[in-house]
Amino acid sequence: MKHLAAAALIAFGFAGSATAEGGASPADAARAAAQKIETASLALQEAGDARDRVAALTETVQGFEAGLQAMREGLRRAAAREARLRRDLKRREGETARLLGVLQSVGRGMGPGGGPVMLLHPDGPTGTARAGMILADVTPALEAGAARIRADLEEIEILRALQEDAVEALQDGLSGIQTARTELSQAIADRTDLPQRFADDPVKIALLIASTETLNGFASGLVDIQETGESAVVLPDLDARKGELPLPAEAQVLRRAGEADAAGVRRPGLVLATRPSALVVSPTAATIRYRGPLLDYGNVVILEAEPGLLFVLAGMEAVYGNAGQVIPEGTPVGLMGGNDPEIGAILSQVSDGSGQERTETLYIEVRQGKTTVDPETWFRTDKDEL
Template identity: 60%
Template sequence: MSLRHALAVIATGAALWAGAAVGDGDPAVAARAASAQLEQAALDLQAAEGARDRVHALTETVRAFEAGLAAMRDGLRRAATREATLSHRLQAREGEIAQLMGVLLTIETSPPPVRMLHPQGPLGSARSGMILAEVTPALNARAERLRHDLDEVQTLRLLQQSAAQTLEQGLAGVQEARSALSQAIADRTDLPRRFTEDPVRTAILISSTETLDGFASGLSQIAAGGEIADSQADIAALKGRIPLPVQGVVLHRAGEADAAGVTRAGMVVAARPRALVTSPTSATIRYRGPLLDLGNVIILEPQPDTLFILSGLAEVYGEAGQVIAAGAPVGLMGGAVPEIGAILSLSGDGTGTERSETLYIEVRQGGSPVDPATWFRTDKDG
């Protein structure tokens, strides 16, 4: 291969590699940050045992675990995608890399006098030297990008191999935190109450109603003695800014038909299995338990004549009549948490299929349903 041909090959290769930017964000950094988040959640779990308000501390710990696990899923998904992209790119350029190495080897092994001579004499030699001087920086940049890609592939593969232990510890930690939270709620006796539920009256109301409308309108009948203390609560200033009760995404808005063609007055939020559900505002628990065909339901009264109805929970916390703070846990979503292998296999799946559980949210004012989107902030993925 002549020196001119070698320089032409180098120039062409450099042009092909110029501008090859690294993908947006760093999935390895994201996954490491998620791992650190899970480690911090584990420390928070230990600290929660001695906290003065264990329910609050454990609620924040469960949230931290859930956020860390979600971030780890996302980080692993991005890492798998990035690793596949880099591997494909490197594989596709194996021939080009081999040709480059051959050019470099040819130049390096040529005797010095031959490298200095050129068929067109000194002027040709000078021009060739100028071309080589211009190509060298691009060639160095190309080699540096190649080294960076190889290092990144190795880092991402090691990261995915070590993720199983981190995920296992995170899943065990969140399960322990959920169990501790359930026990702490059961042990709590210091919440204020607006009324005491009468189980007999509640059972009669449930058996005599066939719709959510009928049950909601008869809620005043379930208090012992029929007396419910007045409330001066007012959340009007929060309208449109209230966070969703669960980390998830809106699957169907009020009035939108689902896959079966059914429309509802409330919204449906897709959430991950066993996700924590919290009270979006301070509120009175008006009812909790199974209801009609809605599964487990909790009905919250954030202010007079306004009800937040949440259904689809596997577990519900608290007692009717209790007044709870904003962010207080009210239950857990159902479903089974995927095994480690299943989570790792989802690392390349960005379809959102891991949000297999649905929470139905209905808002009623003055006895009639209103669009929950007028109260809740629905523009963010939780």
Template identity: 60%
Template sequence: MTRVALILALLAAPVHAQDAGEQARAAARAIEEAAASLESADRSRDRVAALTRTVRAYEDGLAAMRVGLRAATIRETALSRELQARESEIAQLLGVLGAVGDKAGPRSLAHPQGPRGTVRAGLLLASVTPALEARAADLRADLAEVTELRTLQQQAADHLASGLSGVQQARTALSQAIADRTGLPRRFTDDPVRTAILISATETLDDFADGLSQLTQGQPTAPEEPADLENLRPLPMPVRGTVLRQPGEADAAGVRRPGLVIATQPAALVTAPAAATVRYAGPLLDYGLVVILEPRADLLFVLAGLDAAYVEAGQVLPAGGPVGLMGGSVAADGVSPSGEGGGAPGSETLYMEVREGDEPVDPRRWFATDKG
């Protein structure tokens, strides 16, 4: 490649100026703030509410950290490959810059075509030199960014491990605070015998939902309906995650269900989207552990696939109150094969169905989702 062609090729190369590590830095600050809130939670009058906010803060920080770490890794890999691929051209560029900066005597600037050729060569050199120097500056910036990103990756990994440890500690503290909690309002008293009979006679979620009213005949169930429940829509999702399947989409076995399937990280916290009465909490059919919330009469939120439930039938939860935890575990080094330490969307799945009256409805009528 001639020097002119080399110069044109280098000047045409794209230059990336974005800071791929800013997300990771912001996430590190969020994790540090969550750690501070964990320390202050013990002094809170309502430890359950304080620890719930702390767990969610950790989960938000960890989610952002995974995204930031992945972006930094992709950027560093792309820069390293680009620099490696252009290694020979970079060497030639350095040679050109060395020649331009040579302080040799007048003979080195003499042109074979005489004074006129020398003038033309000088004008060309004068026009190209600033561009070469600018490209060299970009090269130095890329090299510095690679170094910075590699340092950032190590720092992010340390913050990720610290955050994973902190969120586990917060979840443990939350579980203990819930176990110690007293005085949670109740709308009705659960009858385990009648519940067991209903479950044994149930073949579908529809049948079970329809039969719930039989369990509490003569007892008030739904909390007093907030005047602004309709105005609160869209409600926050009950768990941090990514929608895997929309209502009516078939799964791998060809089964279609009217609710959302949400991928979550291991041990993610599930919370009540609105103030609601717990109509049921326990295993059900092939749905695993199920919690059914009733925010108002004739409206049910079905949450299925939990690993642990913090609630009992009859209790009234405030908006944002802890419902339970998803399954899965995190490795001691902060990198889980099931995904919490990495950039995967999540290994656990929560199924959420919304029922109005006797029929399931599209959950997107009530909830803000990241798809659809």
């Protein structure tokens, strides 16, 4: 009877070992991510017939980015869940063996009708009755423990199969996003419908670059340049959206304004970590004041969202558009550098939880007139969550 009671406690221990996780299960999350990738693939096929191919392909690229990000997270959760289950089962190997042994003993003591066989107890009829009551009480607990073990083993099999199936979804997503980026670049190059606020003057810009040695000097000089032939394009007032503008790329904040980097250098802008080849878009309707390489910042795009308000985006590998163009909110202005990781690298990062897929850095600086301001006065960074 002591062994039966101990086995019952083990069974209850198994039943209580699984904590409910909020939200969708890891398996459901990975399946939902695969659906996002499939939806983006269908959108890519339909983008060719869209009236605004740039907008359609931009949404497609962002759809692939969201799907691939969700797939990484779903696989990471699935791998973590599988590891927890395996550790739990490993830790309880001895208890499991004892539980199975007791269940076998109970099975041998069951009568043809499924109930326990009433054997005579040495203490007589009263002892026999008590023994039968104890056996009847612990049997459901023993069965619950065995069911929990079976469920854990089945979940491990499901998670393992899901991770194997995810390889195909990842391959589709990586292939699709590369195609979408190529088509988007071509669609932007072919675009002729954007209003032109002023004609680009490359001589003025070249002289300004040659005469300045800092981003601050260049941006301040840009404010002083009076462009000729300006049209009456009116941009929306942004006062109501101050502090709520979306970041120009899916990213995490590495350093905030004024925070020192490893070399002790402090900059007045935000440093963001993005994934390789991440799409960078204009956070609002704006005029492109400058596009191209600048000093040691890599490729830079400077957007004028309203007179005197400049958004400086630096560190991209490729940039789109031409100076003087007025672009709608969400228009692609560049791509980050780097290459999408191979599937093996993604799965490796998922399994070890390293999260080193954000390898590129985008720098954002906001200037009002000739003065830098904290970008977080304009951009939403979800600072409480970062």
